[in-house]
Each structure stands twice: as C-alpha cells, then as structure tokens.
Amino acid sequence: MTFNILISDPLSEDGIYPLRQAEGMNIVIETGWSPEDLANRISEFDALLVRSQTQVTAEIIAKATNLKIIGRAGVGVDNIDLTAATEHGIIVVNAPDGNTNSAAEHTMAMLMSLARKIPQAFHALKNNEWDRKKYVGVELKNKTLGVIGLGRIGAEVAARAQGQRMNVIAYDPFLTAEKALKMGIDFGSVEDVLRKADFITVHTPLMKETKHLINAEAFRLMKDGVQIINCARGGIIDEEALYDAIVSKKVDGAALDVFEQEPAVNHKLLTLAEVIATPHLGASTIEAQESVAIDVSQDVVNFLNGGVVRNPVNLPSVSKEVMLKIEPYFNLSEKLGAFLMGLTDEVIREVNIYYSGDLAGFEVSPLTRNTLKGMLKRHLGEHVNEVNAKFFADRIGIQVNEHKSTASKGFTNLLTVEVTTESGTRRVAGTLLNGLGARIVKVDNYIVDVVPEGHIVFIKHKDQPGAIGRVGTLLAKENINIATMQVGRSTLGGDAIMMLTIDKHIEPNEIERLKELEDIYDVTAIGL
Numbered sequence: 237m238t239f240n241i242l243i244s245d246p247l248s249e250d251g252i253y254p255l256r257q258a259e260g261m262n263i264v265i266e267t268g269w270s271p272e273d274l275a276n277r278i279s280e281f282d283a284l285l286v287r288s289q290t291q292v293t294a295e296i297i298a299k300a301t302n303l304k305i306i307g308r309a310g311v312g313v314d315n316i317d318l319t320a321a322t323e324h325g326i327i328v329v330n331a332p333d334g335n336t337n338s339a340a341e342h343t344m345a346m347l348m349s350l351a352r353k354i355p356q357a358f359h360a361l362k363n364n365e366w367d368r369k370k371y372v373g374v375e376l377k378n379k380t381l382g383v384i385g386l387g388r389i390g391a392e393v394a395a396r397a398q399g400q401r402m403n404v405i406a407y408d409p410f411l412t413a414e415k416a417l418k419m420g421i422d423f424g425s426v427e428d429v430l431r432k433a434d435f436i437t438v439h440t441p442l443m444k445e446t447k448h449l450i451n452a453e454a455f456r457l458m459k460d461g462v463q464i465i466n467c468a469r470g471g472i473i474d475e476e477a478l479y480d481a482i483v484s485k486k487v488d489g490a491a492l493d494v495f496e497q498e499p500a501v502n503h504k505l506l507t508l509a510e511v512i513a514t515p516h517l518g519a520s521t522i523e524a525q526e527s528v529a530i531d532v533s534q535d536v537v538n539f540l541n542g543g544v545v546r547n548p549v550n551l552p553s554v555s556k557e558v559m560l561k562i563e564p565y566f567n568l569s570e571k572l573g574a575f576l577m578g579l580t581d582e583v584i585r586e587v588n589i590y591y592s593g594d595l596a597g598f599e600v601s602p603l604t605r606n607t608l609k610g611m612l613k614r615h616l617g618e619h620v621n622e623v624n625a626k627f628f629a630d631r632i633g634i635q636v637n638e639h640k641s642t643a644s645k646g647f648t649n650l651l652t653v654e655v656t657t658e659s660g661t662r663r664v665a666g667t668l669l670n671g672l673g674a675r676i677v678k679v680d681n682y683i684v685d686v687v688p689e690g691h692i693v694f695i696k697h698k699d700q701p702g703a704i705g706r707v708g709t710l711l712a713k714e715n716i717n718i719a720t721m722q723v724g725r726s727t728l729g730g731d732a733i734m735m736l737t738i739d740k741h742i743e744p745n746e747i748e749r750l751k752e753l754e755d756i757y758d759v760t761a762i763g764l
C-alpha cells in the first residue's frame with residue numbers, strides 16, 4: 237500500500253527520516269501553496285505535514301477526502317481547524333516537546349535584548365551612530381518577571397529567569413500552590429501578575445479564551461514602564477492596545493516574535509523604536525526543527541501503519557503501556573456497539589459502558605470511542621471512525637457514560653454496553669476468552685456464548701416445544717446453514733431467545749417469514 241504524504245511547510249530533512257525509511261510513503265515536499273491550490277490538490281494526499289504557515293482551514297479539510305492525519309511539526313495548532321478535522325475523522329498530531337528549549341531560550345534572548353536595548357543600539361551602530369546615553373537599559377536582577385501560562389515553555393522561562401536572579405510570579409489555571417512552592421516562584425491571578433510584574437511574558441496557546449488576553453484594560457492594571465514579551469502567539473496581545481500603551485509611555489518596550497497576521501511586514505508596531513522583533517523564530521534552531529520533524533514523522537508513520545500515535549491533539553493521549561493492554565479489546569468493543577445498534581430500532585438517548593475487571597484500572601476512552609464507532613457506523617456509514625465517533629455522538633445528543641468496577645463478574649474483563657431508548661434499555665456484554673478470542677456472553681438478561689462475527693440472527697420467541705425446530709426447518713428450506721445456535725429462556729414456558737450464526741446473508745423476506753412462524757415474537761438480523 238502506498239500513502240501520499242504532503243509536506244507543505246519547510247521541515248528539517250534530517251528530521252523526516254522516519255518517513256523516508258518507512259515503506260510505501262510517497263513524499264511530496266512543496267511549500268508556498270495558495271489556499272485555492274491546496275484545496276484543489278489536497279484530496280490526493282493521505283497525510284499532511286505542516287508548521288505554522290499553512291492554514292489548514294475547514295474549506296481545505298472539506299476537500300481532503302483521503303486525508304487521514306495532519307501532523308504539526310511544532311506546538312501551536314491554531315492554524316488547523318481542529319473541529320473540522322475531528323468532524324471529518326482526521327487525526328491531528330503535534331510535536332509538543334521538541335521546541336520547548338529553543339522557544340524558552342529565544343524568550344530569554346528577547347528579554348535580555350529588550351532590557352538592554354541591544355537591537356536598537358546595534359542598529360544605530362551599524363549606521364555609524366555611537367550613542368552611549370540613548371541606550372541605557374535596566375538590570376533584570378531583583379526585577380519581577382510575570383509569566384502568564386506556566387506550561388512547558390513558561391516553566392523553562394521561569395527557571396532561566398531565576399538564574400538571572402529575577403523574582404517570578406506566574407498565573408496558569410493548572411498552577412497549584414505546591415508546584416509554585418517547589419519552583420520557588422510566586423503565583424496569583426492574572427490581575428496579580430499584571431499589577432506586580434516589571435516584565436510580562438505570555439506562554440499560553442492562542443484560543444478563543446486567550447485571544448486579546450492582554451488588552452487595553454490589562455495594560456491599565458500594569459506598572460508604569462512595564463516591558464512586554466510575546467514569543468507565544470500573535471493575538472494573545474491586542475496589538476492596537478499595545479501600540480497605544482507604548483505611545484502613551486505606559487509600556488517602556490515590547491519584544492515580539494509573533495504577530496496577529498504573519499508575515500508581519502509594514503506593521504504599525506514595527507515603526508516604534510521601543511519595539512524589537514523577530515520573524516517567528518522561537519522554534520527556528522537546528523535542534524528544535526530536527527526534533528519536531530522526527531516526532532511528527534514518526535507519529536504519521538505509526539498511524540498510517542495502524543499503530544499508536546504519541547501526541548494526538550484531537551484525541552486524548554494514552555500511554556503505550558495502557559494501549560498495549562486495551563488494544564486487544566478494540567475489535568470487541570466495536571462489535572458490541574454494532575451488535576447492540578442492530579438490535580435497537582429506536583432513537584438512542586444514552587449509552588452506558590461498563591468496564592469490569594482489570595480493564596477498570598486503565599484509561600478506556602479509546603474503547604468507548606470504538607464502541608461508539610461500531611454503533612454509529614450502522615446509520616452514519618463508513619466515515620465514522622475513532623476520531624469523530626464521540627463528536628457525532630455529542631452532535632446527535634447521545635449522552636455517553638463510562639462506568640468502571642474492578643469486580644470481575646466471572647471474567648477477567650467484561651465490557652457491557654447498554655443503550656437507553658424511549659421504551660427502555662438493551663444491553664450486550666462481551667469478553668476476550670483466553671486463547672479463544674472475542675465472545676458475546678450476555679444479551680439483555682440471557683447468557684450466551686457467541687463469536688461476534690459474520691451473520692447473526694437474534695430471535696425472541698415463546699419457550700414452547702417446536703419453536704426451535706420450525707426456525708431450523710424454514711432456514712433449511714431457504715438453504716441457509718446454521719453454524720451455531722444458542723438458546724436461553726427467562727422462565728420455563730416464558731420469554732426465550734435464539735441466537736444463530738448463519739453462513740450467509742439472510743434476505744428481508746426470509747426474516748419476515750421467520751416472524752410469521754408460530755411462537756416467534758421478533759427476528760433481527762445483524763451483520764458484524
């Protein structure tokens with residue numbers, strides 16, 4: 237099998253060796269696409285690898301009929317429409333660790349350049365201007381650095397600033413008092429950081445919650461003469477508000493690596509002497525580029541070869557160890573979902589999935605997604621996959637709940653899927669039997685032992701002599717061979733079930749004739 241891979245932004249050639257070494261990867265490296273050209277050609281590709289330049293919009297994704305994976309060789313995924321990717325079942329992976337160090341070092345370089353006006357002085361000297369008064373700076377020692385967003389990069393910047401003998405105060409929604417204490421930093425609300433800091437650096441992702449996080453009101457709260465650094469994303473700081481704050485002398489200086497619109501040429505902020513800038517170079521080191529390209533290429537190869545990805549963005553990430561434990565249940569969970577959907581002809585309101593036994597100790601969301609995939613594929617078709625199954629369930633309004641219990645219920649692991657409809661609940665349970673593979677072991681309250689494969693006929697009937705025989709006779713007349721048969725009953729002479737696996741597809745008219753047999757209440761054919 238050959239996969240077509242498009243690399244549409246400049247990636248390190250050394251870093252893409254996992255793609256080069258893998259079999260069946262047809263790699264196209266072509267940068268500088270217009271949105272129209274990319275939209276026109278994207279259907280040719282199975283995988284797309286980008287940095288921050290290529291805008292992977294909903295329009296492009298809508299045309300990406302063969303695209304399976306988008307790899308972002310870097311951290312920020314604000315150039316990719318994640319909702320559209322998820323809806324189309326396209327997994328997005330990034331490389332969250334590879335450029336942390338480079339971005340932190342670049343932030344420190346910007347901080348020090350800003351404090352000592354090095355770019356301005358250098359520029360003047362290049363123009364043969366020797367001015368030692370104009371470029372007097374400030375020390376970092378004993379100043380307070382405010383860090384907004386204390387994730388990978390923010391934390392590295394904080395540690396380096398401490399090396400410069402700065403005090404650090406940070407805000408991050410996940411920053412606990414224990415962590416702050418351990419790092420030897422102060423912490424508070426965004427307002428606390430804004431009020432107390434002499435230098436402020438932002439390290440959040442750009443999302444709707446962080447868009448213009450630093451706005452006119454935020455500048456108002458800051459100390460007079462504050463200096464600002466943005467090596468995260470353009471748009472976290474409101475550029476108009478920053479311009480006004482510099483012109484009004486509230487802000488002494490700003491160091492910007494990123495802009496709301498890139499490339500940022502002829503930008504208003506760049507006309508100000510107080511602003512120093514680089515053209516989005518935070519991750520532009522040999523080391524970072526090689527590292528992010530390796531990480532993302534490896535994930536693309538893994539995914540296209542049916543393996544596990546390490547850095548999914550639109551799926552929860554699951555460790556390799558956990559994946560090894562739960563992967564054998566993928567097929568069973570999908571089959572249980574598909575079987576139950578086949579049994580249910582009413583609108584589903586709620587799905588409850590019960591994980592009993594050893595499995596309860598693991599992250600099971602991939603199994604839940606596989607169950608939903610099996611269920612929803614029945615009506616929504618083949619384009620439902622593990623990436624978009626939960627998205628579709630949410631959109632349809634199906635409430636999905638996971639329940640875990642370490643009680644083994646007689647099996648090492650038992651998966652029970654239950655759906656709630658207008659008229660009640662239906663459930664199916666399955667397990668993996670040692671050496672024997674997947675089994676359906678319970679349908680509603682009936683104990684069975686059926687391999688979840690092929691053509692299954694589920695019959696509800698009255699527990700009466702002759703009922704089973706009549707079904708067998710009719711199927712024989714239609715030349716339908718019964719491979720296995722399980723029967724169960726609630727009470728002697730009461731409600732009962734037959735679960736048959738047959739060797740070929742059963743036609744709707746044959747099902748109708750089965751339903752007409754004496755003592756037969758209902759017949760459902762389910763293909764798995």
Ligand SMILES: NC(=O)c1ccc[n+]([C@@H]2O[C@H](COP(=O)([O-])OP(=O)(O)OC[C@H]3O[C@@H](n4cnc5c(N)ncnc54)[C@H](O)[C@@H]3O)[C@@H](O)[C@H]2O)c1
Nearest residue numbers: 311312339385386387388389408439440441467468518519
């Ligand atoms: N200039 C560059 O070349 C460059 C390089 C790498 C990363 N980046 C940017 O830096 C960003 C951060 O990267 P990272 O690796 O540290 O990511 P990260 O996910 O490790 O950290 C982001 C942190 O921001 C925090 N956060 C989210 N919303 C917040 C809010 N409203 N207020 C305060 N904190 C908030 C999160 O809790 C998290 O701890 C990336 O999203 C990317 O856009 C830029």
Ligand SMILES: O=C(O)[C@H](O)COP(=O)(O)O
Nearest residue numbers: 287288289310311312519
């Ligand atoms: O989010 C990131 O990783 C950085 O902004 C790097 O972007 P780049 O890959 O375009 O250099």
